Amino acid sequence: MPSQLETAMESLIMVFHRYAGKEGRSGTLTRRELRLLMENELSGFLKSQKDPGTVDRIMKDLDANGDGEVNFEEFVSLVVGLSIACEACYREQLTKTQSWNL
Amino acid sequence: MPSQLETAMESLIMVFHRYAGKEGRSGTLTRRELRLLMENELSGFLKSQKDPGTVDRIMKDLDANGDGEVNFEEFVSLVVGLSIACEACYREQLTKTQSWNL
Numbered sequence: 687m688p689s690q691l692e693t694a695m696e697s698l699i700m701v702f703h704r705y706a707g708k709e710g711r712s713g714t715l716t717r718r719e720l721r722l723l724m725e726n727e728l729s730g731f732l733k734s735q736k737d738p739g740t741v742d743r744i745m746k747d748l749d750a751n752g753d754g755e756v757n758f759e760e761f762v763s764l765v766v767g768l769s770i771a772c773e774a775c776y777r778e779q780l781t782k783t784q785s786w787n788l
Numbered sequence: 789m790p791s792q793l794e795t796a797m798e799s800l801i802m803v804f805h806r807y808a809g810k811e812g813r814s815g816t817l818t819r820r821e822l823r824l825l826m827e828n829e830l831s832g833f834l835k836s837q838k839d840p841g842t843v844d845r846i847m848k849d850l851d852a853n854g855d856g857e858v859n860f861e862e863f864v865s866l867v868v869g870l871s872i873a874c875e876a877c878y879r880e881q882l883t884k885t886q887s888w889n890l
Contacts, residue, residue, distance in 0.1 A: 691867070697795065701793045758871075765797060766868060772797060772801060
């Protein structure tokens with residue numbers, strides 16, 4: 687049985703390919719596929735953004751090689767950025783809880 | 789209910805903190821904590837490595853700020869590297885399967 691970490695890594699690959707296979711090149715996300723992915727998989731984050739151009743801005747930031755599509759490496763950098771932000775919040779909460787318990 | 793991608797991101801944070809909290813500073817992995825994490829969570833990868841110094845080598849590679857411990861950002865770079873390697877294999881298999889079906 688895969689470990690929790692292996693399952694997480696598999697999920698990153700599966701989610702990416704679920705959307706990347708919808709249109710255009712099958713191994714990359716078009717702007718529309720990225721929007722769909724974010725609306726379905728990162729809806730909480732997307733709702734927290736007041737700028738309606740968030741997906742377009744992220745698309746531009748992620749598309750490191752400038753080909754107008756997002757490959758898996760570029761997609762993972764979005765996941766990393768969000769995970770690091772979430773982990774910082776988690777650590778802050780943990781510290782608060784620990785200081786309450788002292 | 790969290791999406792598959794949100795669950796994966798949460799897993800990265802939870803797995804890291806499950807091991808980081810065992811000894812030393814609670815927000816970082818010592819060499820021993822990293823070894824434990826890799827033995828339990830990445831056992832398939834670890835078994836595929838013939839070099840018995842794999843964990844030490846990875847520890848050295850990950851510890852970007854040279855403080856002898858691995859923080860979440862440094863840990864995520866390991867996950868990214870492995871995920872990118874796995875995705876490349878997945879894509880290769882997908883291409884093979886598609887050419888068989890033609």
